[in-house]
Amino acid sequence: xxxxxxxxxxxxxxxxxxxxxxxxxxxxxxxxxxxxxxxxxxxxxxxxxxxxxxxxxxxxxxxxxxxxxxxxxxxxxxxxxxxxxxxxxxxxxxxxxxxxxxxxxxxxxxxxxxxxxxxxxxxxxxxxxxxxxxxxxxxxxxxxxxxxxxxxxxxxxxxxxxxxxxxxxxxxxxxxxxx
Numbered sequence: 001x002x003x004x005x006x007x008x009x010x011x012x013x014x015x016x017x018x019x020x021x022x023x024x025x026x027x028x029x030x031x032x033x034x035x036x037x038x039x040x041x042x043x044x045x046x047x048x049x050x051x052x053x054x055x056x057x058x059x060x061x062x063x064x065x066x067x068x069x070x071x072x073x074x075x076x077x078x079x080x081x082x083x084x085x086x087x088x089x090x091x092x093x094x095x096x097x098x099x100x101x102x103x104x105x106x107x108x109x110x111x112x113x114x115x116x117x118x119x120x121x122x123x124x125x126x127x128x129x130x131x132x133x134x135x136x137x138x139x140x141x142x143x144x145x146x147x148x149x150x151x152x153x154x155x156x157x158x159x160x161x162x163x164x165x166x167x168x169x170x171x172x173x174x175x176x177x178x179x
Contacts, residue, residue: 002028003038018156020149023082023121023175033144040139047135048171051128058119060091061101062112073107075100079122085178091119125172132171136164154179 002025021029027041063070064087067080077096082089090100101111150157152169154176
């Protein structure tokens with residue numbers, strides 16, 4: 001939908017000054033920016049999904065508080081997947097998320113179940129990173145023609161963001177969207 005909307009707007013002569021994408025939407029932003037084609041994005045995402053499906057299940061929880069406010073409640077196995085500033089998304093194995101959710105509940109803090117079977121943007125992705133890198137290396141990533149803000153760093157992208165290392169970090173590290 002996002003990509004189709006960008007194509008429609010472009011057909012009307014409307015082009016963005018810059019792009020940004022949230023989590024999976026960063027792949028759409030990369031397509032719109034010219035970093036890679038839609039076909040390349042499909043290939044990468046299909047293979048990424050196939051690799052993720054080989055992992056043990058996990059999950060993600062939204063917490064409507066800042067990282068600073070939630071950090072004292074962290075338990076083993078919890079990763080900060082996305083830092084939105086005033087809210088965060090955590091990920092981990094289901095058993096760790098269940099404990100964390102209970103700790104928060106006992107402190108009067110609600111969480112939001114995210115419909116996801118895996119602990120994305122976390123160290124739980126480690127077992128598939130070398131295979132994911134091989135998939136990325138099959139594609140020729142280009143320097144964007146439209147500036148793009150990096151979700152991983154929360155700053156303007158640079159030449160490093162065109163590398164396979166960037167997309168590996170995107171899968172396995174915290175997204176710093178708040179920046």
